[in-house]
Amino acid sequence: MSYLDLTIAEIHRALLEKKVTPLELTKEALERAKANKENAFETICEKEALEFAATLTEPEEDNLLWGIPYVAKDNFSTKGIETTASSNILNGYVPLFDATVIKKLREKKAILIAKTTLDELAMGGSGTTGHKGITYNPYDPEHKHQIGGSSCGSAVCVAAGIVPFALGSDTGDSVRKPASYGGLVGMKPTWGRISRYGLFPFAPSLDHVAYFTRSAEDSAIVLQALAGRDEYDSTSSFKPVEDYSSKLGESLKGKRIAVIQEILDSISNKELLDAFRKSVEAMKAAGACVDYVHFPLDLLKSIYATYIVISSAEATSNNANLDGIKFGPFRGGKTYQEVMFNARTQGFSELIKRRFVIGSFALMSENQQELFIRAQRNRAKIVEATNNILKEYDAILAPASPKTAPVLGSSSSDKLSNEYLIADNFMAIGNFAGLPSVTVPLTFIDGLPIGVNFTSKAFDEAGLFSIIQAYEDITGLKGISTNVRKEAKL
């Protein structure tokens, strides 16, 4: 086993004891990246990573990210490194500044080794729509399964043991869903907790910086480095950053967990439901109070449409700057409108165009009340129902997906079925309400991992980490990757 297969906390101890150096770690991470077959990379930053790693010679005891290699989704601005968001309209674009999270990790002396693939412009949940094609699930060497998206490449890198953590972004469930399909801890903190300066905007009222790790403890470590107010992001919170590891090790005794019955009712996979119920019983045995609660069915079924309308409307205006003039391939034309028309027609894939038309249509004055404003009112009602549950509970728990990673090319689920509308899309609640929400592995079904999702009160990340760490003890799946296989205890 390599040091890369350990958790951040474990690698840190090895670095302090000088059993391994940042340069050795980086070289091995780069080797693994180059040998990877899942189409996870936009750019491998070999030269930059090796140069930086070579400068790190004196370990910093209190800096857990010192010398740790990581990757970032290719929608974070990285100065001097091509950043395309996996879209042809941004081919060749080299940012002139670093996103705040990239800057913070550099200050912590974590080593960026690569930029990773995503569904084009982070719109999509399959990991199949980026300009480099399909990104595959590393748990299936035959490449028949999705890893999910949109943060597909970042998920692969952590699941395949290339790096112990990876940056992603989450607007609907773009970190938490691939975390379920990749056996990972996928964390989306409270809206405003992490600065989004330098993250390409998709739908700013829903966008979050999020990330993957292989343990609850590591998730707390990474948030500690990323959280905090940023003068360059007016939506970042002024709330003081707390010690996110302070509650690790607490038992589940007295914790109040709500399971939404209607989400479970929409799921048909018996093995998943069985493992889920066993984990609930184990949580109860560990002292937690777990109640099955109700959520209005009409609201649950309305999440997907609400999400598509709001996110598409916001995306339409946010991406108006992609014109092929200031950056991106210049396609020529007789007028400046024709220049933009050619750049956008050739630069966007079909999926992106469809989303933009939906968004634009929803914003037209004659449609706004029945589409955009209605979706925004419904968002408020969904958020109210969610927060009402959290008034009495520490967290809401549900399977993070209704099944393991979908087979590539299979006919998509019935878009009007309850399983699709509810169990496949409910995690957008965390984006509507801006609540901290995290996926953590539950079990394996036919060799593929699947996770559960916990969502808690705004800014209660420390409490959430303590719950998922206790849950890791129940499942026995802390630290899993394709190199570190474990049997689920359930």
Place this chain on the structure above:
Amino acid sequence: MKQITKEVLHDAANRLLFDMSDEELDTLMEEFKILTQQMETIGHIEGLESYAPMTFPFDCMVDYLREDVAEEPLPREEALKNAGSKMDNQIKLPKVVI
């Protein structure tokens, strides 16, 4: 609400400054069929009209300006680096007024 036809959607695409093929518009029509059906159902959710449209998860009022810190301006070559059409240190586009 405006009636959804292929022509309306094609016009919307063109106003967003891109084109879509006939086949792409067919897929979009199907998507709209499902979406408008669901949005109509949402319209029947009891009491929905009494909710104020939610634009952000939380209030995030910022009522001050950042410190006025002097910084070096972006060098011209940097600013032009990503542009595909340039001439005489400027971004070159077709003439607007001929």
